Amino acid sequence: MYKKISILLKTLVLPAAVMLVTGTLGVGTWAQAATQSGNKIEKLTPSMSYAEYQKRYEKYYGDFTAQMAEEGNPAEFLLDDGKDLANKVVGSKGKSCASCHGKDALQLKGAATTFPKYNAELKGIMTFPLQINTCREKQMGAKPLKYESYDQLALTMYIKSLSNGMPIKVSIDGPARPFYEKGQVAYYKRQGQLNFSCAICHVQYAGYKARSNLISNNKHHADHWPCYRLKWGKTGSLQRRFRGCLKNMRAKKPPFQSEELRNMELYLTYLNNGDLIQVPGMRM
Amino acid sequence: MPQGIGKIKIRLPRTVRKGQVIAVKTLILHPMETGLRTDKKTKKKIPAYYINDVSIYYGGQLITHEDWTIAVSANPFMSFYLKADKEAPLKIVWKDNKGGVYQKTVQITPR
Amino acid sequence: MKVTDRVDSRGNAGLWAGVAVFFMIAAMPLWAHAGNAKQGEKIAKTRSLGNCVACHYLPKVESPGDIGPNLVEAMQEYTMAERKDVVQWIRDAREFNPHTIMPPFGTNKILTPQQIDDVVAYLYTLKKK
CATH class of the missing domain: 1.10.760.10 (Cytochrome c-like domain)
Structure with missing residues (x-):
């Protein structure tokens, strides 16, 4: 049985980790799998099925999530401000988002589903906040918005919320492929003083408790950003969460929209393909 | 100072019958600084900034008044029950310790 | 007489203390890891x-x-x-x-x-x- 699996691993185009996450491989042994470009990634097996994880989550956090749903999401306040920003004329060319994309930028409905994606000019991965800033600089002649500032989050959140209820469909074909693999390597790389990787917690030990926190499975990790996080007491982006986790691992924190974080965002969003976008989200 | 302080959301049931006891849910954006935290960079105490007085008026008449302290969380959520026995505006006023006053009025129209 | 007695006992005590110290030093590697x-x-x-x-x-x-x-x-x-x-x-x-x-x-x-x-x-x- 194991021999068959190892032959499969060598021949399959898809990296082994994706299959592990989707649960197509059974009980695995400790081994290293390789990506197309030859980078070794650690092969990790989920300790429990997703159904078992959901059961544990419901038991541990069920009442609390119900309470959060009742109280409502403070991030919804930003949506109105985002709408105003989309209609506001800024920059040297006298344009607003609405001048190209229709009133309230409504033509951007569904735009967020394909992000992050490859961009030829950037020679890298374009994320949604970066796309908004690029658009502001090139088309409107306006200053880019500072990442994690109130206006930036409000505008991103508003335009992304137009795609609410639509499934994520990120493509990793063609030129995006090497960046996807870099993101995967970063996701599986052991780093920091504590020698953790993203995957060891969120793939292998998802569903266990680290002190009083239940470690979350990486399904539904990328479909609701920017979101309101109770620990922050304010709204933040996925990359802020990445940086927070890296800090807890006592590793180096790359700056916002740096290449590492963008590749990682592509990898994680691809894992969440098919999940419905629900912005703004709310997390603990 | 963070932006968006004092934004208010009040939620009522879609249909209200006369004499029905309804749940009113409110949410206000406010940092609710306790005055006990220190800024990590400047090592100085962050001054207290919190809502300490909430009044609820129904039809111009004060129906309840609350004193809040630093123990209330940031972006506080408040819900209360109200007997909707007349067609009148419901006005809720929040006041904080720096003199900020935030209010919102919703019309209650029982059928 | 009494004085010499005292000297004798003192000498004995010193000897025993020396033996004890010797054993403690010999057992040092075990102690150090405690x-x-x-x-x-x-x-x-x-x-x-x-x-x-x-x-x-x-x-x-x-x-x-x-x-x-x-x-x-x-x-x-x-x-x-x-x-x-x-x-x-x-x-x-x-x-x-x-x-x-x-x-x-x-x-x-x-x-x-x-x-x-x-x-x-x-x-x-x-x-x-």
């Missing part, structure tokens, strides 16, 4: 130091994690002779399992060797004889 169990408990339960309770069960802690094994149960299987294995688990667990989640406390200098000794001393107090 560690301070009380200090170790503090290290194991402090978030900025060992933070063992993030993943392991330890007694008298509110809501410990369950990623790693229950340390009270695990310690029953270790004898005093296997002490260096326990130290190695904390210093760098990759020697036993290259894909472990346990941070290498010694190799990455999260704890000093003295602190690791203290923690191990605390762990051995969990062992029921």
Whole structure:
């Protein structure tokens, strides 16, 4: 049985980790799998099925999530401000988002589903906040918005919320492929003083408790950003969460929209393909 | 100072019958600084900034008044029950310790 | 007479003290590894130091994690002779399992060797004889 699996691993185009996450491989042994470009990634097996994880989550956090749903999401306040920003004329060319994309930028409905994606000019991965800033600089002649500032989050959140209820469909074909693999390597790389990787917690030990926190499975990790996080007491982006986790691992924190974080965002969003976008989200 | 302080959301049931006891849910954006935290960079105490007085008026008449302290969380959520026995505006006023006053009025129209 | 008696007894006492000191020095390698169990408990339960309770069960802690094994149960299987294995688990667990989640406390200098000794001393107090 194991021999068959190892032959499969060598021949399959898809990296082994994706299959592990989707649960197509059974009980695995400790081994290293390789990506197309030859980078070794650690092969990790989920300790429990997703159904078992959901059961544990419901038991541990069920009442609390119900309470959060009742109280409502403070991030919804930003949506109105985002709408105003989309209609506001800024920059040297006298344009607003609405001048190209229709009133309230409504033509951007569904735009967020394909992000992050490859961009030829950037020679890298374009994320949604970066796309908004690029658009502001090139088309409107306006200053880019500072990442994690109130206006930036409000505008991103508003335009992304137009795609609410639509499934994520990120493509990793063609030129995006090497960046996807870099993101995967970063996701599986052991780093920091504590020698953790993203995957060891969120793939292998998802569903266990680290002190009083239940470690979350990486399904539904990328479909609701920017979101309101109770620990922050304010709204933040996925990359802020990445940086927070890296800090807890006592590793180096790359700056916002740096290449590492963008590749990682592509990898994680691809894992969440098919999940419905629900912005703004709310997390603990 | 963070932006968006004092934004208010009040939620009522879609249909209200006369004499029905309804749940009113409110949410206000406010940092609710306790005055006990220190800024990590400047090592100085962050001054207290919190809502300490909430009044609820129904039809111009004060129906309840609350004193809040630093123990209330940031972006506080408040819900209360109200007997909707007349067609009148419901006005809720929040006041904080720096003199900020935030209010919102919703019309209650029982059928 | 009395004076000489005293001198004799004093000489004897000195001899015995010397013998005792000699044995203590001979037993030094065993003593040096003892560690301070009380200090170790503090290290194991402090978030900025060992933070063992993030993943392991330890007694008298509110809501410990369950990623790693229950340390009270695990310690029953270790004898005093296997002490260096326990130290190695904390210093760098990759020697036993290259894909472990346990941070290498010694190799990455999260704890000093003295602190690791203290923690191990605390762990051995969990062992029921």
